[in-house]
Amino acid sequence: MIKINGSEGEGGGQVLRTSASLSLVTGQSFQITDIRGKREKPGMMRQHVTSIEAACAISESTCEGLDIGTSEITFRPGAVKAGNYNFAVGTAGSTNLVLQTVLPPLLFADGPSHITLEGGTHNMMAPPYDFIERSFLPIINRMGPTVSARLVRHGFYPRGGGKIEIDITPSPLTRIESLDRGALRSVKGTAMFAGLPFEIAEREVKAARKVLGWDEDAIGVRELPEDQGPGNILLLEAEYDQVTEIVSGFGKLGLKAERLAKTAANRMKGYMESEAFAGPYLADQLLVPFALAGGGSFTTVKPSQHARTGADIIERFTGRKFEFDQQESGVFVVRSST
Template identity: 60%
Template sequence: MITIDGSEGEGGGQVLRYSAALSLLTGEAFTIRKIRGGRAKPGMMRQHVTALEAACAIGGAECSGLTVGASELTFRPGSVTPGEYHFAVGTAGSTGLVLQTVLVPLMLADAPSRLVIEGGTHAMAAPPFEFLQKTLLPILERMGPKLSITLERHGFYPRGGGRIVVDIDPSPLRQIECIERGAFKAGKVEALVAGIPFDIADRELNAARKVLAEWPDEAFAPMKLPAENGPGNALLMKAEFEHVTEVMSGFGKLGVPAERLSKTAAKRMAGYLASPAFAGPYLQDQLLLPFAMAGGGAFTTVKISEHTKTAVTLVERFSGRDFRFSETSEGSHLVEVS
C-alpha cells in the first residue's frame, strides 16, 4: 500500500488522478491523505469524485472515502475492463480531466472502449477539448493506439452540460521521441461566445493581434455558438507545426476584462513560439505517464512546471521508471524516460 500526501508538490487534483491511473496500471493500492491540500478549498470536488468513480468502473476497483469534500481515501485496483462507459460530472467540472484518469489504462486494455463524458469542455484550470483533439491524442496515436474524440456539445463554467465522445482502440505502447516540432505551418485564434455579447469576441481578438502581430488577419476569427450552450466564452490559440500542434486557451470570467484574458493567453503562446521546444507547458506532464508505460522515450519542452515535477514523483514511485532532465544548447529542456 502506497501512502501519498496530497498536499505535496502541485497539491491539487492532479495527484489524485495520476495516482488512480498509476494504480490501475501497476496494480499497486494507495491511500492518499490531505487531498488537494495545496488549494484554498481542500478536499475533493465533484469532478474529482467523478474521475475516481470512472477509475473504479473501468478497473473493478474498491474505493473508500469517495465523497465530495473528503480529504482522505483508499483505492484498491482490480483489473481493467474495456467497454462502453458513460460518466457525468454533473457540474462544469472538466471532462478532459476525467478522461486523463482512465485514458492510458484503456489504451493498454485488451479490447476497444467508448467513453461518453458529460460536464465542462471549456473551463479554467483544465485542458479544453481542442487541446485533447489537436495536441495530446495525435501524439498518443504515434505510440500505437487509435484514438478519436468528438465534441457533441460545448460546456462552459458554471453551467457545464458539455458532452464528449472518445473511442479507444488499444495497442502496446511503442517508444517515441518528440524532439523537434518542425516547421511552423499556421496559426489560428478563435474567440467562442455563447449567450453573451458578441463584442467580447472582437475585443479579445483585437488584444491578441497586438501580441501575435506576425499572424495574418485571417488567422483571427470569432465564433458564435447557440445561446443555450452558454453563457460562456473561450479564447483558443492554435499553433500548427510539422510534428505538433500547440493549443493555448483563456476562459471568460466575471470581473476579468476580455483584453486582459486575451493578452495573458497570447503572451503564453508567444513564449512557446519563441522557444524551439516540442511540448508546451500543458503538454509536458501529459506525456510522462504514457512514456513511462512504453518503457522509455524523450521529448523537449519549455520550463519544467510544478505539475510535471509532481507527476514525475508519482510515476517514479508507482512504476520504478527514472526520468532524466537536462537543458539543451538551444535553451529548451530535454526529458528522458529510462
C-alpha cells in the same frame, strides 16, 4: 500499499488522478491523505469523485472513503475491462480531467472502448477539449493506439452541460523521441462565446492580433447557441510538422477581454519563439504515456511544478524516473529512464 501525501509538491488533484490511473495499470493499491491539501478548498470536489468512480467502473476496483470533501481514500485496483462507459461530472467540472484518469488503463484493456463524458469541456482549471483532440491525442496515436474524440456539445463554467465521446482501440505503447517540432505549417485563432455580447470576442481578436502579428483572417470569432453559455474562450493554435500547440484564455467576471487576449497571446508567442516540442500543458500530459512506453524523450519549455509533481508520482508506481535537463537554447529535454 503505496502511501501518498496529497499536499506534496503541487498539491492538487493531479496527484489523485495519476495515482488512480497508474494503480489500474500496475495493480498496486494506494492510500492518499490530505487530498488537494494546497488548494483553497482542499478535499475532493465533484470532478475528482467522478474520476475515481470512473476508475472503479472500468475495473473491479474498490475505494474506501470516497465522497465529496473527503481528504483521504484507500484504492485497491482490479482488472480493467474494455466496454461502453458513460460518466457525468454533474457540474462544469472538467470532462478532460476524468479522461486523464481512465485513458491510460484503457489503452491496455483487452478490447476497444467507447466513453461518453458529460460536464465541462472548456474549464479554466483544465486543458480545453480542443487541446485534447488536436494536441494530445495525435501523440498518443503516434505511439501505437488509436484514440479519436468528438465534441457533441460545449460546456462552459459555471453551467457545464457539455458532452464529448471518445473511442479507444488499445495497442502496446511504443516509445518515441519528440525533440523537434518541425516546420510551422499554419496558425489560427478563435474567440468563441455563447450568451455574451459579440463585442467581447471582437476585442479579444484585436488584442491577440496586435501581440502576435498574425494576418487579419488568422483569428476569427465563433458564436455558439445561447443555451450553451454563458461562456467565452480564446483559442490560439500553431500547427507544426510534428505537433500542434494550443493556448487558451478563459473569460470570467472582472477580467477584461484585452487582458485575457494579451496573456494568451504572449504565452503563444513565447512558445513559438522557443524551440520546444511541447508547451506546458502537453508536457504534463506526456509523462504518463512515456513512462508506460518504457522510455522516450521530448523537449519542452520550463517544466512546471505540476509536471515535476506528476513525475514524482509516476516514479512511485513504475520505478521510472524523469530527468529535466536544460539546454543552452533554454529548452528542457525530458527523458524517462529506470
